[in-house]
Amino acid sequence: MGLRAIDDRLPRYHRLREHLRAEIRGGRWRAAQAIPTEAELAKTHAVSIGTVRKAIDALVQDGLLERIQGRGTFVRRPKFDSSLFRFFRFQGASGERRIPESRILHLEVTRPPAPVSGALRLSKRAAGIHLSRLRLLDSRPLLLESIWLPRARFGPLLDVDPREFGDLLYPLYEQRCGQVVASAQETLTAEAAEPGLAKHLEIEPGAPVIVVERVALSFDGEPIEWRVSRGPAREFRYQVEIR
Amino acid sequence: MGLRAIDDRLPRYHRLREHLRAEIRGGRWRAAQAIPTEAELAKTHAVSIGTVRKAIDALVQDGLLERIQGRGTFVRRPKFDSSLFRFFRFQGASGERRIPESRILHLEVTRPPAPVSGALRLSKRAAGIHLSRLRLLDSRPLLLESIWLPRARFGPLLDVDPREFGDLLYPLYEQRCGQVVASAQETLTAEAAEPGLAKHLEIEPGAPVIVVERVALSFDGEPIEWRVSRGPAREFRYQVEIR
DNA sequence: GAGTGGTCTAGACCACGGT
DNA sequence: CCGTGGTCTAGACCACTCA
Numbered sequence: 001m002g003l004r005a006i007d008d009r010l011p012r013y014h015r016l017r018e019h020l021r022a023e024i025r026g027g028r029w030r031a032a033q034a035i036p037t038e039a040e041l042a043k044t045h046a047v048s049i050g051t052v053r054k055a056i057d058a059l060v061q062d063g064l065l066e067r068i069q070g071r072g073t074f075v076r077r078p079k080f081d082s083s084l085f086r087f088f089r090f091q092g093a094s095g096e097r098r099i100p101e102s103r104i105l106h107l108e109v110t111r112p113p114a115p116v117s118g119a120l121r122l123s124k125r126a127a128g129i130h131l132s133r134l135r136l137l138d139s140r141p142l143l144l145e146s147i148w149l150p151r152a153r154f155g156p157l158l159d160v161d162p163r164e165f166g167d168l169l170y171p172l173y174e175q176r177c178g179q180v181v182a183s184a185q186e187t188l189t190a191e192a193a194e195p196g197l198a199k200h201l202e203i204e205p206g207a208p209v210i211v212v213e214r215v216a217l218s219f220d221g222e223p224i225e226w227r228v229s230r231g232p233a234r235e236f237r238y239q240v241e242i243r
Numbered sequence: 244m245g246l247r248a249i250d251d252r253l254p255r256y257h258r259l260r261e262h263l264r265a266e267i268r269g270g271r272w273r274a275a276q277a278i279p280t281e282a283e284l285a286k287t288h289a290v291s292i293g294t295v296r297k298a299i300d301a302l303v304q305d306g307l308l309e310r311i312q313g314r315g316t317f318v319r320r321p322k323f324d325s326s327l328f329r330f331f332r333f334q335g336a337s338g339e340r341r342i343p344e345s346r347i348l349h350l351e352v353t354r355p356p357a358p359v360s361g362a363l364r365l366s367k368r369a370a371g372i373h374l375s376r377l378r379l380l381d382s383r384p385l386l387l388e389s390i391w392l393p394r395a396r397f398g399p400l401l402d403v404d405p406r407e408f409g410d411l412l413y414p415l416y417e418q419r420c421g422q423v424v425a426s427a428q429e430t431l432t433a434e435a436a437e438p439g440l441a442k443h444l445e446i447e448p449g450a451p452v453i454v455v456e457r458v459a460l461s462f463d464g465e466p467i468e469w470r471v472s473r474g475p476a477r478e479f480r481y482q483v484e485i486r
Numbered sequence: 487g488a489g490t491g492g493t494c495t496a497g498a499c500c501a502c503g504g505t
Numbered sequence: 506c507c508g509t510g511g512t513c514t515a516g517a518c519c520a521c522t523c524a
Contacts, residue, residue, distance in 0.1 A: 011512060037490065048514045053491090069491050070521035184485045190433040190451045190476035208433045208451035208476065233433035233451065240429045254493060280509065291495045296510090312510050313503035 012047050017055040019045075024064050024075055025182075025219040034072035035065070100135040100142055102169075104162035107131050112148045112226075119215050120150055120223045127151035129158070134200060142235060144200045147227040153179055173225075182219040186212055190233060201232055208233035255290050260298040262288075267307050267318055268425075268462035277315035278308070343378040343385055345412075347405040350374050355391045355469075362458050363393055363466045370394035372401070377443060385478060387443045390470040396422055416468075425462040429455055433476060444475055451476035 020035070029035050038056065042049040056073060059065040066076040112120065112128040122128065131147040147169070149157070156176045165172055173179040189211045198205040209230045216225040263278070272278050281299065285292040299316060302308040309319040355363065355371040365371065374390040390412070392400070399419045408415055416422040432454045441448040452473045459468040 013512075034490095039490090048516090050515085051513060054512090056491095067491065068522085070489080070523080072490060186483045186485060188431070188481040188483070189479055190453055192449075192451050206435075206449060208435050210433055236432060238431040240431070241426070256493075277509095282509090291497090293496085294494060297493090299510095310510065311503085312501070313508080315509060 013051045013054040013058075016041075016045055016047060016052065017058050020055060020059060021062075021064065024059070029075050034074050037072065098137060099167050100137045101139075102165065102167040103134045103136065104165055105132045105134055107162050109151060109158070116148045116226050119226050120148065122150055129154050131162075141201050143229045143231040144197055145227055145229045147225065149225055153177060153224060179224050180218060181216045181224065184214050184216045186214045188212055188238070193230075193232075197230055201230070203232050210236040256294045256297040256301075259284075259288055259290060259294065260301050263298060263302060264305075264307065267302070272318050277317050280315065341380060342410050343380045344382075345408065345410040346377045346379065347408055348375045348377055350405050352394060352401070359391045359469050362469050363391065365393055372397050374405075384444050386472045386474040387440055388470055388472045390468065392468055396420060396467060422467050423461060424459045424467065427457050427459045429457045431455055431481070436473075436475075440473055444473070446475050453479040 023029070024035075035041075036044070038049050038052045041052045041056075045052070056065060056067070060067055060073075064076060066074045068074065108130050109127055110130055111117070111125065112122065112130070114124070117124060117126065117128070120128070128151055129149040131145075131149070133145045133147065134141055135143040135145065154173070154177050157172070160172075160176060170181050173181065190208055191211055192206045193201065193203055193209045195205045197209065198207065201209070203209075210233050212229045212231075214225075214227050214229070215223050216227075218224050263284075266272070267278075278284075279287070281292050281295045284295045284299075288295070299308060299310070303310055303316075307319060309317045311317065351373050352370055353373055354360070354368065355365065355373070357367070360367060360369065360371070363371070371394055372392040374388075374392070376388045376390060377384055378386040378388065397416070397420050400415070403415075403419060413424050416424065433451055434454055435449045436444065436446055436452045438448045440452065441450065444452070446452075453476050455472045455474075457468075457470050457472070458466050459470070461467050
């Protein structure tokens with residue numbers, strides 16, 4: 001009957017689910033760390049084990065937890081192998097996944113253009129870090145990327161030599177800036193290659209290129225990175241299941 | 244101990260789920276028809292109501308059933324508004340969905356090329372029906388489609404004047420041939436427009452086009468249609484959520 | 487063998503939809 | 506009001522993992 005009357009009306013499994021979700025996102029248990037057993041959770045939250053299971057079921061469904069029979073239930077760090085593998089066929093002949101080499105072409109601190117600062121929910125005057133980057137496999141250019149980061153979150157990145165960034169940015173974000181990418185929204189389009197792009201990708205000007213625009217979100221759903229990647233259409237393939 | 248020892252080892256909710264799935268697919272209950280109540284199913288299948296709920300939960304998740312509290316649980320016909328809307332922005336200014344006009348350019352009975360008969364799991368000699376079709380919105384060409392159907396399943400289609408096909412094929416398949424599309428697998432690629440295609444789509448030769456290759460499946464998972472659709476890349480936009 | 491998640495039961499009460 | 510699905514309980518037993 002208190003201030004939280006609304007919460008009290010929700011089903012118990014629902015409240016427990018949201019409570020666990022918040023704890024996981026808040027880093028209460030580290031990745032690949034087992035959470036308390038179902039029996040323990042049932043006791044500490046004063047609900048039955050069936051209710052605990054229903055809450056956990058939903059979080060497993062969401063991809064936040066992973067059950068392993070006989071061992072426990074674990075926090076699942078989003079793989080995020082880089083969604084490249086969803087879209088582009090970078091596999092070698094044997095189908096193994098190879099991480100493309102990354103070459104930073106440019107880095108500067110400026111105000112992002114309006115659509116980007118809008119997507120990142122930044123004020124018009126807020127500074128951003130702009131990266132442009134070429135990704136290659138076997139010295140063959142595969143993608144040209146333009147990346148924007150909020151200056152306020154990613155300041156520590158400026159102390160690192162871009163040549164030391166490595167081939168994947170997300171681990172760098174996490175180590176240097178404590179920024180973890182939890183999910184992303186991508187938009188696919190296609191266009192004809194501009195001359196400058198064609199030169200970088202070593203294709204004919206006007207040849208078809210795939211454009212992937214991505215907004216990466218933190219656990220809290222805050223946008224923390226905006227990027228657009230362009231690659232030759234002939235390297236591209238994407239499959240979808242429709243129901 | 245019997246012949247069905249394997250089945251007997253599966254969990255009850257699993258067996259019940261598959262039993263219900265088969266009944267639904269077999270048309271045991273018509274679309275928008277309520278299935279028996281949970282209590283009834285529990286009694287007839289000699290399991291507890293909790294087990295029935297778990298089986299139904301999974302089918303709801305799969306999109307085969309729909310629960311409506313206080314009324315019952317209903318068979319849900321897949322909408323399949325045509326996945327066009329997933330990929331192409333056909334909406335008018337107000338964002339409403341409009342079905343593009345369909346113009347059949349060609350219809351013939353021949354043997355499909357090997358990749359198509361492979362995808363349709365047809366023998367090399369089996370006959371197919373080949374359609375080619377242009378789709379337009381406001382008399383503006385949007386997609387050129389090439390469609391292959393197994394002759395054996397779709398014979399009745401040959402008795403219909405192609406001008407009477409209408410703007411959507413799937414309802415036609417169902418009414419004339421009893422073939423219901425339940426799901427589909429699509430592959431997206433992009434390429435430069437061939438001159439012939441460019442002429443149909445009224446774009447420049449070499450302009451980027453999106454290619455959507457689709458295999459449509461029946462409830463049983465049998466492939467019943469193969470099609471490839473090509474449209475101007477500028478009309479194309481597709482969004483994905485990544486976790 | 488101890489501890490974990492996985493399955494299953496037989497009830498109870500609640501919230502909602504129609505009559 | 507009755508019948509539906511929605512939530513919840515307090516157990517039971519099974520299957521798996523690991524020491």
